[in-house]
Amino acid sequence: MDATREIYWNVGRGVIAPMYAVALAAAAVFAWGLRQRLRVWRLGAPEARLQPWGARLAGAARAVLGQGTVLRALLPGSAHALLLWSFLLLFAGTLLVMAQADLTAPLLGVTFLRGGFYRAYSLALDVAGLVAVGAVAVLLARRLALRGRLETRAADLAVLAALLAILLTGFATEAVRIAATELRDAPDLARASPVGRLLALPLAGWDGGALRALHRALWWGHLLLAAAALAAIPFTKLRHVVVTPAGLFAGDRRPRGALATLDLEAEGVERFGAATVGDLSWKDLLDADACTGCQRCQDRCPAHASGKPLSPMRLVRQVGEAARAGGAGAALVAEIGADAIWSCTTCYACQDGCPAGVEHVGKVLALRRNLALMEGAFPGEEVRTAADHVEVNGNPFGFDHAARGDWAKELGVPVVAPGEAAGVEVLYFAGCQASFDRRAREVAKSFVRICRAAGVSVGVLGKEERCCGEPLRKLGNEYLYQQAARANIEAIRARAPRRIVTTCPHCLQSLGFDYRDLGLEVEVEHHSTFVERLVAEGRLKLAPGALEVTYHDPCQLGRYRGVYDAPRRLLGAAGATVVEMARSRRDAACCGAGGGRMLAEERLGTRINAARVEMARETGAPVIAAACPFCLSMLEDGIKAAGEGERMVARDVAEIVAERLGG
Amino acid sequence: MKILVCVKQVPDMSSRFAPDGAGTWFAEADLAHRINEYDECAIEQAIQLKEQLGGAPEVTALSIGPARVGEALRKALAMGCDRAVQVDEPQPSRLDPWQVASIVAAHACAVGYDLVLTGMQSQDRGSGQVGVLVAEQLGIQAVTTAVSFEHADGAVTVRRELEGGARARVRVRLPAVVTCQLGLNVPRYPTLPNIMKAKKKPLDVVPAASLLSAEPLARTARFFAPSRRTGQVMEGPVDQLVDRLVALLGEKAGAKRQERT
Numbered sequence: 001m002d003a004t005r006e007i008y009w010n011v012g013r014g015v016i017a018p019m020y021a022v023a024l025a026a027a028a029v030f031a032w033g034l035r036q037r038l039r040v041w042r043l044g045a046p047e048a049r050l051q052p053w054g055a056r057l058a059g060a061a062r063a064v065l066g067q068g069t070v071l072r073a074l075l076p077g078s079a080h081a082l083l084l085w086s087f088l089l090l091f092a093g094t095l096l097v098m099a100q101a102d103l104t105a106p107l108l109g110v111t112f113l114r115g116g117f118y119r120a121y122s123l124a125l126d127v128a129g130l131v132a133v134g135a136v137a138v139l140l141a142r143r144l145a146l147r148g149r150l151e152t153r154a155a156d157l158a159v160l161a162a163l164l165a166i167l168l169t170g171f172a173t174e175a176v177r178i179a180a181t182e183l184r185d186a187p188d189l190a191r192a193s194p195v196g197r198l199l200a201l202p203l204a205g206w207d208g209g210a211l212r213a214l215h216r217a218l219w220w221g222h223l224l225l226a227a228a229a230l231a232a233i234p235f236t237k238l239r240h241v242v243v244t245p246a247g248l249f250a251g252d253r254r255p256r257g258a259l260a261t262l263d264l265e266a267e268g269v270e271r272f273g274a275a276t277v278g279d280l281s282w283k284d285l286l287d288a289d290a291c292t293g294c295q296r297c298q299d300r301c302p303a304h305a306s307g308k309p310l311s312p313m314r315l316v317r318q319v320g321e322a323a324r325a326g327g328a329g330a331a332l333v334a335e336i337g338a339d340a341i342w343s344c345t346t347c348y349a350c351q352d353g354c355p356a357g358v359e360h361v362g363k364v365l366a367l368r369r370n371l372a373l374m375e376g377a378f379p380g381e382e383v384r385t386a387a388d389h390v391e392v393n394g395n396p397f398g399f400d401h402a403a404r405g406d407w408a409k410e411l412g413v414p415v416v417a418p419g420e421a422a423g424v425e426v427l428y429f430a431g432c433q434a435s436f437d438r439r440a441r442e443v444a445k446s447f448v449r450i451c452r453a454a455g456v457s458v459g460v461l462g463k464e465e466r467c468c469g470e471p472l473r474k475l476g477n478e479y480l481y482q483q484a485a486r487a488n489i490e491a492i493r494a495r496a497p498r499r500i501v502t503t504c505p506h507c508l509q510s511l512g513f514d515y516r517d518l519g520l521e522v523e524v525e526h527h528s529t530f531v532e533r534l535v536a537e538g539r540l541k542l543a544p545g546a547l548e549v550t551y552h553d554p555c556q557l558g559r560y561r562g563v564y565d566a567p568r569r570l571l572g573a574a575g576a577t578v579v580e581m582a583r584s585r586r587d588a589a590c591c592g593a594g595g596g597r598m599l600a601e602e603r604l605g606t607r608i609n610a611a612r613v614e615m616a617r618e619t620g621a622p623v624i625a626a627a628c629p630f631c632l633s634m635l636e637d638g639i640k641a642a643g644e645g646e647r648m649v650a651r652d653v654a655e656i657v658a659e660r661l662g663g
Numbered sequence: 664m665k666i667l668v669c670v671k672q673v674p675d676m677s678s679r680f681a682p683d684g685a686g687t688w689f690a691e692a693d694l695a696h697r698i699n700e701y702d703e704c705a706i707e708q709a710i711q712l713k714e715q716l717g718g719a720p721e722v723t724a725l726s727i728g729p730a731r732v733g734e735a736l737r738k739a740l741a742m743g744c745d746r747a748v749q750v751d752e753p754q755p756s757r758l759d760p761w762q763v764a765s766i767v768a769a770h771a772c773a774v775g776y777d778l779v780l781t782g783m784q785s786q787d788r789g790s791g792q793v794g795v796l797v798a799e800q801l802g803i804q805a806v807t808t809a810v811s812f813e814h815a816d817g818a819v820t821v822r823r824e825l826e827g828g829a830r831a832r833v834r835v836r837l838p839a840v841v842t843c844q845l846g847l848n849v850p851r852y853p854t855l856p857n858i859m860k861a862k863k864k865p866l867d868v869v870p871a872a873s874l875l876s877a878e879p880l881a882r883t884a885r886f887f888a889p890s891r892r893t894g895q896v897m898e899g900p901v902d903q904l905v906d907r908l909v910a911l912l913g914e915k916a917g918a919k920r921q922e923r924t
Contacts, residue, residue, distance in 0.1 A: 374855065376853060
């Protein structure tokens with residue numbers, strides 16, 4: 001006998017009409033619900049996020065089907081991925097049934113769920129169902145076990161319980177059918193449904209009529225539950241099955257950290273940044289719906305971990321709540337709180353770890369832009385003073401701008417005059433820290449020594465260099481940022497350098513990326529990659545000296561630029577052994593100085609740098625290597641505050657390399 | 664009601680100052696400029712009064728100097744002043760306080776202001792005279808060193824800072840000149856829309872010669888850096904150190920040893 005099963009066994013073809021009616025009703029509720037969400041998204045400002053649709057579709061498909069980001073949290077990630085994959089299989093199986101029973105068989109007389117294919121199909125669905133049950137059970141158990149640590153609402157549990165109920169009624173329906181049919185007529189075929197068969201065995205002795213009655217009840221129960229789940233998608237966290245792929249499709253395709261350069265002179269524009277829901281983009285509002293509350297952003301947030309009033313997850317949800325409650329005009333700052341908005345270090349740990357592609361940082365910056373540009377607000381008086389210093393002196397410390405190149409004079413590094421950059425291979429943009437901060441000057445000096453050892457001629461802008469503006473930009477002050485940027489761009493253009501190297505990844509962000517919008521096109525590189533290449537090309541000879549270090553990934557270099565290996569290779573070439581901290585590379589914890597926080601006092605909660613220094617201390621390495629003057633300063637302060645000054649020291653990779661020049 | 668705010672643009676105090684060619688003032692090269700911080704308080708007070716009176720007063724900011732003072736005036740406009748006057752003078756440092764005051768007074772006399780606000784002194788020259796000299800030349804009252812300011816019924820009530828932490832409350836009828844001490848208020852940070860609006864507000868440029876008729880009463884003889892006084896490290900046994908320190912304090916600061924009974 002051909003291996004197959006009767007599709008509408010027991011329930012009869014008479015159920016087709018009511019079944020499709022139920023399904024259609026569920027689909028209608030689903031569509032109506034989704035339309036309601038779409039209305040909320042439309043409250044946001046337009047933003048071009050749909051082209052190029054081919055590449056976006058491919059990217060979204062890869063992210064959804066591959067579950068790459070989801071899997072970064074091993075246990076819940078695996079459970080989620082297995083649940084998704086098995087549900088996709090089960091859904092495909094249902095579609096095949098539908099295709100045969102209601103299309104190919106009645107219209108063309110073709111059936112394909114038979115023979116070997118049917119056996120394989122049956123086995124695959126049984127296994128998929130079992131995997132899905134296991135995955136839901138794990139997720140449910142985790143939610144219950146992590147009570148208190150993982151914010152769990154009743155709805156979170158209800159959704160999982162509903163999925164479990166759908167799966168279990170599916171298996172029960174199958175088991176009763178097998179008990180009434182295959183177990184009696186085709187025991188060999190029943191083995192293609194191992195789970196169903198196993199559940200059917202205890203029912204083997206039941207009366208046929210009772211089994212049929214039970215089957216009908218279960219069949220309807222399964223159908224109604226599934227239909228209800230479909231209808232519930234837009235109204236529960238299940239909506240992420242639609243919204244997350246949509247959000248991934250509409251994701252930000254620009255280089256990490258890119259911000260729209262505001263046209264400050266635009267005629268008739270008198271609103272900047274986001275004060276209300278309507279000032280955010282539609283993607284920002286979609287994000288609020290894509291969030292499932294997995295809490296990964298919050299768990300990775302340095303501000304949240306140090307007791308500051310910021311949770312990236314809460315912020316995203318508050319945007320959604322404000323939109324639904326108050327519409328486009330709903331005020332955001334009152335809802336979210338200025339302290340939360342200023343607490344962000346823009347380290348991108350939240351966004352980088354978000355499986356739903358939610359863009360947290362852009363929202364924070366939109367809110368900050370409004371506070372800074374429309375209200376002249378700063379996170380503190382000291383930041384206002386620093387901004388004032390940048391405006392007048394070109395550096396946040398208030399040092400004489402004319403003294404900016406003094407460190408270079410001592411070393412005999414030439415100040416490049418307009419039109420004379422051809423004479424040097426590298427124009428070194430030192431940045432404010434290396435120009436004025438006694439500690440960071442050592443990094444500048446080390447870099448110059450490295451260049452000289454490699455035969456690379458270096459020049460500087462001297463007093464023509466100004467603060468790159470990055471901290472101010474991250475604090476929302478686009479006006480002062482652009483003012484600083486234009487002055488730098490003018491100075492750089494007048495010299496037309498072949499290549500700019502900077503020892504500060506914040507300067508790299510400005511010169512290499514942000515300034516492009518303002519018309520600067522020049523190759524800009526961070527010293528870690530530049531020096532590493534000098535070594536790789538054999539231009540820089542090192543005399544390796546053994547040293548145990550742990551490497552702190554600066555956010556602005558790691559998560560922003562994806563530079564993780566070059567500094568480590570460089571340390572290796574210098575003879576250092578790198579011991580990794582508990583959180584490194586993409587998962588590295590911020591030092592606390594990003595997002596303009598370098599200029600601000602840390603008044604709320606505990607110290608972010610203390611937490612990072614503790615992670616470094618746990619490695620036992622006596623040296624924390626960094627590649628950013630902000631990080632260097634924060635780590636050094638953290639070491640002092642922890643009383644570990646005797647045992648630990650923070651150093652820039654350039655300093656470690658400069659001590660090992662040889663050949 | 665018309666309010667005049669006198670604003671001086673001064674070098675940032677972190678700058679390295681060197682004597683100019685004549686040796687009577689500092690050289691301009693490499694200096695970064697900002698608004699005299701006392702004058703910033705004066706601007707803020709004028710704007711607060713304007714807001715208190717429902718926007719009725721017209722606030723004019725005036726500055727004497729070359730084109731660069733336009734930046735200071737634009738900032739004053741961005742903070743909320745209505746119009747600005749640049750008294751064009753390529754070398755304002757050549758003017759003594761009496762001449763500066765006479766320029767302001769000549770302008771004020773022509774327009775007719777009810778209130779003149781300015782800083783109690785400038786961060787660079789620090790003569791502290793211009794405000795009172797303006798009042799003198801206009802023949803109106805002056806109140807200096809204001810740390811609080813209230814306006815009601817055509818009069819202002821000002822708390823003045825006196826020596827030794829004492830305060831005096833003074834009430835004057837307008838017109839009057841009030842010079843502002845730091846701490847009078849917190850000058851606002853201009854918002855972007857206001858910065859943009861400021862670019863369209865009127866900024867008149869008037870040659871200094873048209874307002875200046877007074878001869879200088881004071882002349883700067885020489886500009887020089889104070890001699891560097893370095894700290895002194897004393898070493899030795901503690902009892903000797905105490906005696907030496909007491910002797911030094913008596914010699915340098917006139918402190919006397921009090922005998923213990």
